[in-house]
Amino acid sequence: MPLFRERPPDSTAARRWPFVILLMALLGMLAMLIFDTWQQMHKLPEGPEVYLQSPETLVSMRLEKWKLAIPRSMLIRKPDSSQNSIDMEVLWPSLAGRKPENAKAFSDGSANRRIIHLHIEPRRARADSNTRFETTYQYVLETDDKSRVQGLNLRVFRSGSGYPGELLAYGPKDQPSPSFVARCPDPKRVVLPENCLREIHLNEDLTMLIQFRPALLKNWQELDRRLTGLIDIFMTRDPAQ
Template sequence: MTFISTAQHIARISRTDRRGHLVPILLAGTIAAAAIGLVAFLLWPTWEAEVTSGPARLPVSIGGTLFNVPTAAIRMDIQRHSGPQERVDLSFSFPSLEPPEPPKHVSAGNLDVTVQPIDRIFLSIAAHHDSLAPDMRARTIYPRYLEQAPALVEDGLSMRAFRDGSPYGGEDLFSAIAPDITARCTRDAATPGTCLSERRVDGADLTFRFQRNWLAHWRDVAEAMDDLARQVHGKPSEGRGP
């Protein structure tokens, strides 16, 4: 009854006011918009898109050697498949050694809170094609370019500087025996220094990269590299070197 009364009232207004014919149109538009909004609200999907799940690990053959790598740790989409590959690049959170969380969307508003200190240890697995083994390089090549000064030893970790002008100028060589670690590191400058440590597993070389300042806890770093080597292959490495 209220709606009919309202319609009759509008009709009377429209007969007395030349602009009265606009009122029914506006009212009808308002009612239609409200109805559409209500239907859209009721029919709006409440489900969330499911993330396509795949295998947690992928078997890959690199240099004729079988590795079992965590899918979520693979850094490049093109490498995210099983079978023979020339190289696979991985990253892990440190010290948990879990695959890192997917990157969040970065905007101007959240840039300051998004940029965080690097807490990644990177691992590249590549076929070596019979190149010089990392441990042989550390024993026969690097000593030619090291400074003659005695090695500095702190907490069981020794450091020797490479000569300026050598192929490794501006870098230092760190090594220890228990646990075993050898790493070649750039020095801190405009950007923090980074370290490289290599080891061989059959037909492939494993190359680890991490921040130089982590060597303050070098035993944890050495154990993390051992754990990751076992995680992707499960076999002791043949030799280590940077």
């Protein structure tokens, strides 16, 4: 008679294995769901461009009634609690912030610089660049300058107008109420590269000042749409206000 008898297979343990496998599969699916949800909460919403190919560190800020979450790579300076404006820089046309692969473009100081400076602040005045054309600019322009660029009129400000060394780019050409207006340096009077300046109202609370090289005027039909669309991605209204 053998000292040890072989024990019959444990049928109860065998029946447990399918449930263990199913439980592990469910836990794996749950973990994937939690991870995917976390990614969705911590990434930027899909925008019109593909500059968000890698995760960005977002910096949360507040201006008036609006909350903004902006990629750190786009911010010029580190925000603090007392800050009442936001300064950003993006590369045209990708609208990307400063990164190792494009750092050279951000250091470019030439007339062909493709960096656009955005300054967002509380809206203090009713007028933006388009409104000022109607109330002021059109009355202080030289009448004999008929220059054109990509469908825009380029007219120099009169002497004594308060805008020395500047011209006005506005259009579409031959339209009484232009949809695009920007003050730019007059290349005949300015030696060093300078920026054009355009001011637009983002909403009833915020204004955005856009600074860019005159070389980018050829993209005027895209500038407003793409830049305001970019800011819209980062901005939400505070429901408590």
